Amino acid sequence: MNAPISTTDTYAAPTPGASTFATSRPQNRLRTLWSAIGTNPKVLFGLSTVVLFFLVALFGPLFVRTDPNAFSSDILSPPSAAHWLGTTQTGQDIFAQLIYGTRVSILSGLATGLLVTILSVTIGISSGYLGGFVDDVLSLFINVFLVLPALPLAIVLAAYFPFKGPLTVSLVITVTSWAWGARVLRAQTMSMSRREFVYAARAGGESGLRIIFFEILPNEIAVVAAGFVGTVIFVILAEAGLEFLGLGNPTVVSWGTMFYWAQNNDALLLGAWWWFLPPGLCIAGLGAALAFINFGIDELANPRLRNEGRRLRSLQRKKALA
Amino acid sequence: MRHLLRRTGFYLVALWASITLNFLIPRLAPGNPAQALIARFQGRIRPEALHALEIEFGISNQSLWVQYLQYLNNLAHGNLGISITYFPTPVATVIAQDLPWTLALVGISVLISFVLGTLLGIFIAWRHGSALDSVFPPFLVFFSAIPYFWLALLALYTLGFTLNWFPLNGGYDISLAPDWSPAFILSAIQHGILPALTIVASSIAGWMLGMRNTMITTLSEDYVLMAEAKGLPDQRVMFNYAARNAILPNITGFALALGFVVGGALLTEIVFSYPGIGFALLQAVQNSDYALLQGLFLIIAVAVLGANFLSDMVNAALDPRVRQERG
Numbered sequence: 001m002n003a004p005i006s007t008t009d010t011y012a013a014p015t016p017g018a019s020t021f022a023t024s025r026p027q028n029r030l031r032t033l034w035s036a037i038g039t040n041p042k043v044l045f046g047l048s049t050v051v052l053f054f055l056v057a058l059f060g061p062l063f064v065r066t067d068p069n070a071f072s073s074d075i076l077s078p079p080s081a082a083h084w085l086g087t088t089q090t091g092q093d094i095f096a097q098l099i100y101g102t103r104v105s106i107l108s109g110l111a112t113g114l115l116v117t118i119l120s121v122t123i124g125i126s127s128g129y130l131g132g133f134v135d136d137v138l139s140l141f142i143n144v145f146l147v148l149p150a151l152p153l154a155i156v157l158a159a160y161f162p163f164k165g166p167l168t169v170s171l172v173i174t175v176t177s178w179a180w181g182a183r184v185l186r187a188q189t190m191s192m193s194r195r196e197f198v199y200a201a202r203a204g205g206e207s208g209l210r211i212i213f214f215e216i217l218p219n220e221i222a223v224v225a226a227g228f229v230g231t232v233i234f235v236i237l238a239e240a241g242l243e244f245l246g247l248g249n250p251t252v253v254s255w256g257t258m259f260y261w262a263q264n265n266d267a268l269l270l271g272a273w274w275w276f277l278p279p280g281l282c283i284a285g286l287g288a289a290l291a292f293i294n295f296g297i298d299e300l301a302n303p304r305l306r307n308e309g310r311r312l313r314s315l316q317r318k319k320a321l322a
Numbered sequence: 323m324r325h326l327l328r329r330t331g332f333y334l335v336a337l338w339a340s341i342t343l344n345f346l347i348p349r350l351a352p353g354n355p356a357q358a359l360i361a362r363f364q365g366r367i368r369p370e371a372l373h374a375l376e377i378e379f380g381i382s383n384q385s386l387w388v389q390y391l392q393y394l395n396n397l398a399h400g401n402l403g404i405s406i407t408y409f410p411t412p413v414a415t416v417i418a419q420d421l422p423w424t425l426a427l428v429g430i431s432v433l434i435s436f437v438l439g440t441l442l443g444i445f446i447a448w449r450h451g452s453a454l455d456s457v458f459p460p461f462l463v464f465f466s467a468i469p470y471f472w473l474a475l476l477a478l479y480t481l482g483f484t485l486n487w488f489p490l491n492g493g494y495d496i497s498l499a500p501d502w503s504p505a506f507i508l509s510a511i512q513h514g515i516l517p518a519l520t521i522v523a524s525s526i527a528g529w530m531l532g533m534r535n536t537m538i539t540t541l542s543e544d545y546v547l548m549a550e551a552k553g554l555p556d557q558r559v560m561f562n563y564a565a566r567n568a569i570l571p572n573i574t575g576f577a578l579a580l581g582f583v584v585g586g587a588l589l590t591e592i593v594f595s596y597p598g599i600g601f602a603l604l605q606a607v608q609n610s611d612y613a614l615l616q617g618l619f620l621i622i623a624v625a626v627l628g629a630n631f632l633s634d635m636v637n638a639a640l641d642p643r644v645r646q647e648r649g
Contacts, residue, residue: 042460143332144339149581149619149626151588152603153343156619159607160347233467240469241589245604259472268479280472287467295463298535 043296049289053282056099057106066096068253079274086274089265097253098278104166104254106286108239112170113232119174120181121217121224127182128189129212139186145179154238158247165249166239173238181227188223192216226297233290240283255279325638333631340623344616345393349386402620403613407605413617416602421584421621423493424598427514428587429580431521436576438522439529443572444565446530447537448556459534462527474520474593481516488516491595517594521587525579529572536568543567570641574633581629584622 072091079086085094127138157172201215243256250257258279267275402413446455482488495509541564549563588600606614
């Protein structure tokens with residue numbers, strides 16, 4: 001119990017009593033995390049790209065006043081000063097569609113990712129912490145959902161839904177993709193709940209919910225964060241895929257529905273590369289940025305993956321050969 | 323042995339769950355799609371076919387339990403219903419026609435991708451920290467974040483449409499009769515190269531990164547250092563000491579990927595209009611062909627379950643720790 005408190009000495013105003021323990025640790029970890037991010041070029045690159053996309057999603061539509069659905073007489077024209085990214089077959093401005101689509105795609109990607117994460121955290125941690133019969137039932141549930149094929153199930157579900165739109169797509173993806181994170185968190189929680197600080201908290205009379213949210217969850221935040229980032233990548237790709245197949249609402253402008261219209265109007269065969277290139281580049285750019293963040297989280301969590309490992313190894317090797 | 327029994331039991335439960343989901347989804351779907359469908363077909367197909375459809379989708383006065391038992395009974399007799407898209411072909415026949423195309427195309431691509439990706443991962447991990455290692459993984463990360471169907475469309479546009487190197491769609495030249503003649507086989511291979519290329523390109527990064535990361539962990543083990551200290555040739559250390567111990571997750575992954583061979587290339591087949599399971603699934607969705615949709619989902623689910631079971635068994639056979647822990 002003493003060790004963690006001594007590391008927080010440098011931080012001012014520890015509140016008296018047991019709460020010092022719980023509140024100071026995350027602060028400390030946040031600081032180390034922050035300095036690690038600053039020195040990792042991959043994470044830095046990923047984060048700044050994601051922030052850029054965010055800004056476009058938030059403020060882009062304020063600057064681009066062209067209605068993304070408005071038809072015009074400039075049919076299928078290549079990029080020009082009037083239409084930065086050209087127009088569609090019905091004369092819609094692709095740049096405006098891209099900006100408005102960014103808002104829909106990022107918003108639903110993040111919201112769905114959050115929903116999936118909340119579901120997997122709740123089920124995974126309850127299963128791991130409670131153990132016994134509850135764990136048996138929940139982990140069977142998790143494992144069954146884990147082996148059900150996600151994309152085909154999503155397509156089947158979306159096909160049966162009478163109303164189409166971002167909400168349906170997001171629900172379908174949530175149902176089919178929460179299990180992976182739940183399994184990882186269940187395993188983490190099982191090992192965590194046998195650690196001494198959890199025994200101590202229990203002996204101290206803390207309630208189960210408090211132990212879960214204030215003792216166990218903060219220690220798993222890296223796993224949850226990596227899971228969230230990974231899920232958002234998956235969700236954005238899956239949403240684009242489902243919308244491309246026409247399972248979304250084609251009148252809502254998003255990256256996926258832009259593909260749908262481009263494909264349905266044979267943009268490829270008409271040589272209209274400006275129609276299907278931009279949304280793909282956006283998804284790839286955002287996905288790669290998120291993947292870089294995860295790459296960085298991996299390297300933080302597993303020091304062997306960092307490049308120092310190599311230097312150490314070659315040193316060892318030289319020693320061994322000498 | 324106990325491990326084997328437990329896993330078998332689990333997969334039976336999972337199989338039951340997917341069959342039951344398949345039964346329940348159309349019956350619990352809001353707005354009753356089946357009713358709408360039958361209304362659409364009223365007067366266009368024979369009354370007995372209409373009646374068959376009604377039974378198929380549970381538009382009957384019988385209780386859900388009776389319908390469920392009927393459904394299970396039909397399944398047990400291999401009766402998956404009748405496809406509307408290809409009326410009046412039974413769903414089972416449609417699936418039997420499409421399955422070989424998917425198995426050949428995706429099976430071969432997955433194998434190539436696994437072998438190439440794993441080898442690449444071994445070499446990159448061996449040169450951990452070199453220029454190769456700092457350029458390759460980030461590049462592949464970017465590559466794997468590209469939406470697959472977009473990559474496929476681009477490949478189709480550049481290699482198929484602009485350069486005219488490959489045919490644009492289909493699984494074979496439709497002027498040829500599907501048989502085992504050399505002309506037909508050649509045409510099938512020609513049509514398969516581009517889809518296969520896109521599958522390999524989009525999945526190789528996963529194999530490579532997985533192999534690289536485990537291999538880096540094993541490379542810092544003492545026995546690898548020991549092997550180097552003994553003066554063994556690099557190649558032997560790389561393959562027999564490090565890679566051999568690092569390949570387990572990739573082999574498990576490979577067994578899993580085999581399950582996705584049946585259903586995992588939906589988008590490939592859709593982009594290339596390839597006559598396989600995925601293309602049939604899209605047709606079923608677009609034509610509201612629920613019998614075909616259900617049948618296809620069942621086949622895909624069974625394949626994935628089978629592959630998971632296989633990967634469990636392979637894992638237990640190769641890694642004694644798995645047997646002991648849960649044994």
